[in-house]
Amino acid sequence: MKKTTLIFALLISGASVFAQKRTTTSGTISFDATTSLDALPRAENKTVVAALDPKTGGIAFEAIIKSFSFVNPMMQGHFNSVNWLDSDKFPTATFKGKITNLAAVNFSKDGTYPAEVSGDLTIHGVTKTISTKGTIVVTGKMISATAAFVVKVDDYGITGKAIEAGKVNKEPKVSVAVSFN
Amino acid sequence: MVISKTRRKNILIAVLLIALAGGGVLWYLFTEKFGDTRKEKADYTMSAQDLIAEFKKSDSLANKKYAERMIEVTGIVTAVEPADTTVNIKMADSTGSYVIFAFQQQHLANARRVKAGDSLSVKGSCSGGAYSEILETEYITFKRCAISK
Numbered sequence: 002m003k004k005t006t007l008i009f010a011l012l013i014s015g016a017s018v019f020a021q022k023r024t025t026t027s028g029t030i031s032f033d034a035t036t037s038l039d040a041l042p043r044a045e046n047k048t049v050v051a052a053l054d055p056k057t058g059g060i061a062f063e064a065i066i067k068s069f070s071f072v073n074p075m076m077q078g079h080f081n082s083v084n085w086l087d088s089d090k091f092p093t094a095t096f097k098g099k100i101t102n103l104a105a106v107n108f109s110k111d112g113t114y115p116a117e118v119s120g121d122l123t124i125h126g127v128t129k130t131i132s133t134k135g136t137i138v139v140t141g142k143m144i145s146a147t148a149a150f151v152v153k154v155d156d157y158g159i160t161g162k163a164i165e166a167g168k169v170n171k172e173p174k175v176s177v178a179v180s181f182n
Numbered sequence: 183m184v185i186s187k188t189r190r191k192n193i194l195i196a197v198l199l200i201a202l203a204g205g206g207v208l209w210y211l212f213t214e215k216f217g218d219t220r221k222e223k224a225d226y227t228m229s230a231q232d233l234i235a236e237f238k239k240s241d242s243l244a245n246k247k248y249a250e251r252m253i254e255v256t257g258i259v260t261a262v263e264p265a266d267t268t269v270n271i272k273m274a275d276s277t278g279s280y281v282i283f284a285f286q287q288q289h290l291a292n293a294r295r296v297k298a299g300d301s302l303s304v305k306g307s308c309s310g311g312a313y314s315e316i317l318e319t320e321y322i323t324f325k326r327c328a329i330s331k
Contacts, residue, residue, distance in 0.1 A: 024316060024317060026272065026282055026317070027265035027270045028265075029265055029266040041212065047266065047268060047270060047284040048282045048284050048309075048323040050314050050316050050317060051316070063315065063316055065309050065310055065311075065312055065323050067249055067250065067309035067323075068284075073212070073214060073215060074216055075212070075214065092312055093312050180266075
């Protein structure tokens with residue numbers, strides 16, 4: 002009986018070592034919503050929490066909206082205001098998804114792999130399923146991932162005079178870069 | 183109604199001045215940049231442990247109090263993490279809850295010299311905190327930081 006328990010405990014601890022989820026607290030997400038009329042709506046968030054499970058292909062992100070840093074104070078104010086992201090009410094944006102072509106990525110062999118990711122993106126309290134392509138680079142123990150995709154602000158109920166007037170791109174490009182050391 | 187020539191001239195000058203002032207304000211608002219954090223006055227000065235404890239107690243209350251405020255935080259650095267092409271400095275408590283600082287461009291060189299274990303004061307704009315479901319800890323983020331001591 003004792004032996005079984007011991008083996009069982011070993012199995013569990015062994016499994017958790019191999020299936021260990023990789024995390025970082027310094028992921029980067031930037032977006033560019035500039036137009037020919039306005040060069041101000043762009044920002045970067047360098048303190049994104051991210052996780053990757055190489056075994057299941059699970060990917061997750063958590064970003065604090067107020068962490069998006071702008072050059073211009075007025076634009077940062079607009080971005081966080083009730084009309085746009087309403088960051089007091091919806092303080093974070095999240096993504097929960099999976100690498101859908103997991104078989105094409107070998108996490109135990111150095112190399113550059115094209116990845117397809119699909120999952121639920123929640124911004125402004127609205128959740129939509131998105132799919133995007135990215136790149137995974139494996140260098141020894143380190144795994145880096147990058148992806149770029151377009152977010153349609155209409156889908157997430159983000160509106161405002163400046164957006165309607167064409168000063169803010171309604172389909173800003175979002176870029177993600179994470180490293181799991 | 184007849185408006186005298188001088189009166190008309192005065193009205194025209196007043197309208198022009200108002201338009202110029204308005205234009206000036208708009209120009210200022212659109213070209214203004216966040217200043218150097220090192221020259222900004224801190225709204226609060228406190229230890230990393232106290233700040234983390236306050237967010238753990240109630241992050242909604244702490245967010246109301248600290249979000250978008252300039253805070254000078256003192257503590258022991260627990261990690262220096264690469265963030266794409268830059269670095270972030272982190273101070274964590276014994277449970278893994280943490281406060282993390284992203285730096286202003288002009289203060290990055292100083293941040294790169296910091297090592298885990300260093301005792302430090304960092305000033306920056308608090309972006310607020312949240313409970314991370316990924317890490318199962320409370321985390322507080324800062325932007326536009328500078329090392330003050």
